[in-house]
Amino acid sequence: MKCAIFSTIALSLLLSGCELGTLASCAGRAPLTIQPDSLASATTGKPYRASVEAQRPHVAIAGFYVDPAQPLPEGLKLVYERGQDHADIVGTPTRPGHYEVSIYLNTYGTQCTGQAAQRTYTLNVASD
Secondary structure, eight states: OHHHHHHHHHHHHHHTTOOHHHHHHHHTOOOOOEEOSSOOOEETTSOEEEEEEESSOSSOEEEEEEOTTSOOOTTEEEEEOTTOSEEEEEEOOOSOEEEEEEEEEEEOOSSSOOOEEEEEEEEEEEOO
16 A cells, blocks of 8 residues: 555656656755855945855855845845846945844745745944
């Protein structure tokens, strides 16, 4: 009975386009993370640039995003160019403070579903 159930599941997966080897390799993927661990401080009125990147660079990144609930300080934006494994935080901050900023990314899926990663940074903006 167990063999018949396994055979039925395996046949269903093969007919649906998923092979057991693919499923095993998908399950064994390393988690995707965003680096670096922290961001450099910024100063109001002075240009700022910092990069964030996917730790596993050989995956097809769909995009980097800023969570609207934890946005970048006024004057800064996240810039991502399609096909890259990183994004840049650029601009000139306008207000001092300590900001909790949440950045996330996701990847395209092919035989495996896409992955997602998220990291929350504390970005300190000092007054000029």
